[in-house]
Amino acid sequence: MSYRWKSKFVACVQCGRVYRLSELKEIAKKEKSKMLKCPYCGGTEFTSDFENVVLIADPQKSIVAKKLKITTEGIFAVSWK
Numbered sequence: 001m002s003y004r005w006k007s008k009f010v011a012c013v014q015c016g017r018v019y020r021l022s023e024l025k026e027i028a029k030k031e032k033s034k035m036l037k038c039p040y041c042g043g044t045e046f047t048s049d050f051e052n053v054v055l056i057a058d059p060q061k062s063i064v065a066k067k068l069k070i071t072t073e074g075i076f077a078v079s080w081k
């Protein structure tokens, strides 16, 4: 695996959560699966074509989280190309 791949991020199309590609590959390897799967929602479709991300640390207090209807903490892609 090259260094460039390690630093690449992808977003789950279904829930918008952002993951490191290497992280998803690691999970797939552990599950002996060839498909990358979102650990949160189980979605199998990902895109690297997103422009902005938000980090929600406290969804209860975050105005951004309320606006985007995000109820759990995490890093989310907010604008798609």
Ligand SMILES: [Zn+2]
Pocket: 012, 013, 014, 015, 016, 017, 038, 039, 040, 041, 042, 043
């Ligand atoms: Zn997901």
